[in-house]
Amino acid sequence: MTDPRDRLLESALEELLDESEPVDLAPRIRAAWERGERGTGTGDGPSLAPLTGSPEVPRPELRRLRAWPLLGAAAAVLAVGAAAWVWTRPDAGPRLTASRHISVLRPGRWEADFARDVAPGDSVVADGTEPVVLSLPSGGGLTLSPSTVLAVQRSEAGDWLMDLRLGTAVLDAPPNAGLALSTGFARADLTPAASVRASVKFDFTSRDENRGDLEEWARERLEPGDIPPRVLTLDVLAGEVELAFAGEGEEATARSGERRELASHPLSEDEIERTDQLFMAMAEAGLFNAKGNWSNLPDYGGMDYSLKKLSEFAAVRHQRWTLVSKWVTGMFERSELEPRALSRALEFLAYDGSERALQQGRELWLERPDVFQVDHILAFAERGAFEFHRELTAMVGLHQPGDPDPPILPAAYLGLRGWGEGLSLLEKALDDYVARDAVPIEAWPSFLATGAALDALGYADAWGQVLRTLEAAVERSLAKDDLESARWFVLATEGFLRTDTGDGVKSLSFLVPKAIQHYQERKGEVVEVHQIRELLREIGSS
Amino acid sequence: MGVKAISTQRGEAVEELVRRYQAPLRSFLLYLGCAGNLADDVVQDVFLSVLAAGFEDRGHASTSAYLRRIAKNKFLKAMQRARREPPMKDLDEAEDVWVELRSPDRAGNRYLEALRECLAGVEARAREVLGLRYTDRLARTVIAEQLEMSESGVNSLLVRTRKKLRRCVERRLAG
Numbered sequence: 191m192t193d194p195r196d197r198l199l200e201s202a203l204e205e206l207l208d209e210s211e212p213v214d215l216a217p218r219i220r221a222a223w224e225r226g227e228r229g230t231g232t233g234d235g236p237s238l239a240p241l242t243g244s245p246e247v248p249r250p251e252l253r254r255l256r257a258w259p260l261l262g263a264a265a266a267v268l269a270v271g272a273a274a275w276v277w278t279r280p281d282a283g284p285r286l287t288a289s290r291h292i293s294v295l296r297p298g299r300w301e302a303d304f305a306r307d308v309a310p311g312d313s314v315v316a317d318g319t320e321p322v323v324l325s326l327p328s329g330g331g332l333t334l335s336p337s338t339v340l341a342v343q344r345s346e347a348g349d350w351l352m353d354l355r356l357g358t359a360v361l362d363a364p365p366n367a368g369l370a371l372s373t374g375f376a377r378a379d380l381t382p383a384a385s386v387r388a389s390v391k392f393d394f395t396s397r398d399e400n401r402g403d404l405e406e407w408a409r410e411r412l413e414p415g416d417i418p419p420r421v422l423t424l425d426v427l428a429g430e431v432e433l434a435f436a437g438e439g440e441e442a443t444a445r446s447g448e449r450r451e452l453a454s455h456p457l458s459e460d461e462i463e464r465t466d467q468l469f470m471a472m473a474e475a476g477l478f479n480a481k482g483n484w485s486n487l488p489d490y491g492g493m494d495y496s497l498k499k500l501s502e503f504a505a506v507r508h509q510r511w512t513l514v515s516k517w518v519t520g521m522f523e524r525s526e527l528e529p530r531a532l533s534r535a536l537e538f539l540a541y542d543g544s545e546r547a548l549q550q551g552r553e554l555w556l557e558r559p560d561v562f563q564v565d566h567i568l569a570f571a572e573r574g575a576f577e578f579h580r581e582l583t584a585m586v587g588l589h590q591p592g593d594p595d596p597p598i599l600p601a602a603y604l605g606l607r608g609w610g611e612g613l614s615l616l617e618k619a620l621d622d623y624v625a626r627d628a629v630p631i632e633a634w635p636s637f638l639a640t641g642a643a644l645d646a647l648g649y650a651d652a653w654g655q656v657l658r659t660l661e662a663a664v665e666r667s668l669a670k671d672d673l674e675s676a677r678w679f680v681l682a683t684e685g686f687l688r689t690d691t692g693d694g695v696k697s698l699s700f701l702v703p704k705a706i707q708h709y710q711e712r713k714g715e716v717v718e719v720h721q722i723r724e725l726l727r728e729i730g731s732s
Numbered sequence: 733m734g735v736k737a738i739s740t741q742r743g744e745a746v747e748e749l750v751r752r753y754q755a756p757l758r759s760f761l762l763y764l765g766c767a768g769n770l771a772d773d774v775v776q777d778v779f780l781s782v783l784a785a786g787f788e789d790r791g792h793a794s795t796s797a798y799l800r801r802i803a804k805n806k807f808l809k810a811m812q813r814a815r816r817e818p819p820m821k822d823l824d825e826a827e828d829v830w831v832e833l834r835s836p837d838r839a840g841n842r843y844l845e846a847l848r849e850c851l852a853g854v855e856a857r858a859r860e861v862l863g864l865r866y867t868d869r870l871a872r873t874v875i876a877e878q879l880e881m882s883e884s885g886v887n888s889l890l891v892r893t894r895k896k897l898r899r900c901v902e903r904r905l906a907g
Contacts, residue, residue, distance in 0.1 A: 192765075192819045194829040199898045201763035202834070202847050207866035213758075215772060216750040219779050220743045229781030232802050576772040609814045 218577060221556040285309045286331070286342060289323040292316055310344035316357065326350060330364035330383075343372075356420075358389040363429070373422050376452045377434045378444075384429025390422050421453045536561060540569035540699065548573050564599060569699035571603065572691040586612040598636055599698050605643030606695050616644050624655055628663060631678055635701040638686045642696050656683075657730050664726055668719060677716055680725045681709045687732065749787070750779055756836050757799050763830055765819035766807050774806045796835065800827060833905070842905060850900035858893040861886060 286308040294303045295313040308314055308324060316322045316334040324342075325331040334340060338357025344350055351370045352361065363369035363380040371378040371388055380386060424431070424444065431444045435452050444450050539551040551570050555562060555577060564585075571578035582600040589597055589612075598619050601612025623629050623637045637656065644652030660683055667676035685708025689697040697704075716725055754775055761771040778799055789795055804823055811818050820826045833843050854862070864875045872890075876883040 194820055194826045195833075195898060195902075196894065197765070197820055197826070198763060198829055198833055198843075199847070199894055199901065201759065202844055203862065203866050203894070203897075204762065205759060206844055206847055206851070207862060209867055212755065213772060214751070215754050215758075215775055215779075216747040219750050219776050220746045222776060222780060223746050223783060224743055227780050228784035229777045229779070230806070232781045232785045574769050576769045576776070579769055580773055580776075607814075608816060611813065 218552070218556065222577075283310065283344075284327040286324040286326060288314070289325075290320075292322050308342055310342055310350075313339065313341040315339050326364055326369070328364045328367050330362045330367075330369060332362070333360040335359070354388055354390050354422075356390050358387070360387045360427070361385065373420065373452075375420070375435070376422050378424060379432040379434075381430045381432075384431060385427040386431055387425040387427060388422060389424075390420050421451060424450045424452070536563075536566050540566040548575060551575070552577065564597070565699055565701075568599060568603060572695075572697055572699055583609075583611065586615065589615060598640060599701070602636075602639040602643035603698050606639075606646045606698070608646065610647055612643075613647060616640050616647075617649075620644055620652060620655065624659055628666060629659060631675065632702070634679065634682050635686060635705045638683060639696070639698050639701060642686075660729070661726060664722060668722070673717075673719065673722070676719075676722050677713055678709055680722055680729065681705075681712050681716060683729055684712070684725060685709065687729065746779070746783065749783075749789070752792075753796065753799055754779075756796060756834075757803055759834065760800055760827075760830055761803055761807055763834070764804065764807055764823065764826060766810075770807075770810060774803055774810065777806055778803045792836075797831075800830075843901065846901045846904040847897065849904065850897050853900070854893060854897070858889055861889050862893060865890065 288306040288308060291304050291306055293315040294305045294308055295315075296303060296309075296311075314324070314334070316336050316338045319336050321336065322334050323331055324334065332340070332352060335358040338359055339355045340357070340359060341353035341355065342350070343353060349368055349370060351372055352359070353372045353374070355374070359371075361369055361371055361380060362385045363382055365383045367382060369380045369384075371380070371386065373388075373390055378386065378388070424433075426444045426446050426448050428446050430446070433442045433444055433450060433452075435441075442450075536551065536554060539547045539554070548570065551566070552575055555570070555575075559581075562581075567578045567581050571582055582597075582603050585597040585600040586604060596615055596619065597612070598615065601615045601619075604610075604612050605616055619636075619640045623633070623640065629637045637659070641652050641656035660679055663679045664676045667673070667679065682705040685705050686696065686701070688708070689701075689704060691697045716722055757778065758771050758775050761774055762768065766774060781802060782799065790798075804827060808818065808823065831838055851859070851862075861875060861879070864870045864878065865872075870878070872883055872886050875881075876886045879886070881889075
């Protein structure tokens with residue numbers, strides 16, 4: 191046993207040499223007090239108080255162990271857009287006038303304006319459910335369908351160029367001037383007084399080829415790594431249009447009554463880059479938190495994609511964190527926003543590894559615990575935020591046998607750290623898993639977590655059961671010539687074994703997406719049956 | 733001694749109370765061997781529990797002792813739940829040592845000041861190891877790798893340095 195005076199020196203060294211900011215628990219404790227938490231007693235009171243609710247102040251029940259709605263959008267590109275970064279906007283000059291107020295993203299501004307005047311360099315989102323007309327100063331104009339996103343540009347020569355990123359617009363060129371439409375991959379120059387209907391959509395069907403069940407399942411849960419091509423459908427209503435198609439370097443003339451369909455496929459690096467920049471431009475302009483915009487934006491699961499992009503940008507370019515933080519805070523401050531939006535903002539914070547993201551997550555927890563899901567709570571707890579650790583403990587402590595959705599991951603989280611509160615729950619879960627004919631693919635990561643937690647709690651055969659179940663699952667799949675599933679089982683297991691919270695404990699946050707990601711990254715290296723069996727052996731002997 | 737009741741227990745009063753006592757309470761828990769995450773949790777639990785029980789501020793020393801006692805019990809319970817042994821067997825004795833040398837009501841910050849002065853006299857190599865261990869919080873194996881030392885070399889250097897520091901601090905406090 192340690193001599194108290196040695197221990198005193200050790201703890202004083204820890205305190206003196208620790209350069210991190212001291213934690214001020216006052217706001218957190220105040221919030222907990224005001225929320226109705228009353229501690230576990232000063233004496234021999236109950237060992238665990240309900241932390242997610244209180245008799246005095248009812249709080250919304252946490253949604254527990256939901257599927258992965260956030261990382262999950264398969265067709266996941268929000269592609270609204272505005273190439274505002276391309277052109278600089280002159281301070282003065284001709285402007286377009288909208289028939290009603292719409293969201294206008296001005297370059298260099300945090301928030302989108304709700305305005306009627308649109309200058310070159312601005313991007314607009316046609317909010318609401320009715321079309322909006324943008325009138326050009328020299329006559330003519332555009333009619334935008336709801337949810338259409340378009341950037342307005344003007345060349346030095348005074349020609350108007352409309353960059354249609356998504357949605358539908360009818361363009362009427364002025365009688366004495368030209369008007370051009372751009373989509374990034376195609377350009378259409380209208381002759382004076384010409385009229386066209388242009389529609390830009392994503393072609394999700396092009397991404398669905400040659401995918402087996404597992405691949406499809408994974409794709410549904412994984413953020414998109416690729417961007418589906420966009421398709422421009424152009425109907426010439428009057429006059430002529432000169433078409434230039436970047437994809438194949440084609441040029442053509444389309445006349446009144448003709449229809450052309452052009453796709454941005456294969457995608458160029460430029461197209462991908464433009465889409466990436468789009469999200470940053472949108473975040474920078476505050477589009478996501480502009481009042482009313484969220485619910486009107488086309489829902490292509492795009493917030494998921496934008497969060498991923500924002501995360502990547504923030505990771506690489508730290509100065510971007512300011513805008514991300516502002517964006518998330520803005521969303522949070524607008525209490526009228528639906529919980530889904532906040533929850534997606536949280537996804538970003540939980541995914542981001544920075545200290546600032548952690549702090550912001552903690553602040554959000556004080557105000558809106560109802561939007562947190564188990565995966566968020568796990569992620570913050572694994573990064574050392576005690577209030578989330580408390581929440582996981584409470585989830586396990588409050589669980590009653592027979593309750594639906596047993597908190598397996600919270601119990602596994604505690605078990606991996608040597609806490610036995612969820613022991614019976616884990617034991618039952620492992621028995622249930624093993625008793626099944628086969629553990630389903632989607633339950634495999636939780637199964638691994640259960641086995642690892644019991645192993646950490648001293649159950650000698652728990653991990654052995656996992657390995658035997660793994661071997662059986664692989665062999666069963668191979669017997670059916672289902673290499674894909676066999677590959678999934680070994681790679682998901684390998685991926686799980688490689689996760690680490692930084693202190694030698696297996697990480698349980700984002701378990702399914704991480705397993706999928708590992709599978710996607712490694713599946714090309716584990717192709718043949720002998721490679722699968724070899725990896726199986728390595729896992730067994732590790 | 734006047735009794736100052738926090739009858740309203742408004743938010744401001746809660747924050748004020750926490751700010752007054754949280755730092756030594758957290759230090760005490762860390763000294764007992766409580767991990768940082770758990771220490772924060774216990775501190776929160778202590779304050780919520782005493783507020784719920786109708787807290788009365790009976791002066792700094794009495795309140796500190798009261799909070800320490802509750803914190804110590806909660807830490808013990810947490811260890812029992814985790815089926816772990818606290819690093820120090822006799823927590824009452826441990827508390828006595830703490831009160832004698834680190835309590836703000838007794839020694840104040842003299843212990844830390846003495847340690848700071850003693851650290852200035854530590855040789856460069858040992859100071860480097862202390863920095864990697866306590867500032868960067870690196871594992872001994874990683875420190876050994878970084879400094880191209882053996883792990884046992886790092887261990888013995890740490891042990892020797894801490895012994896010297898303890899003697900130095902106790903000499904200064906006695907003087």
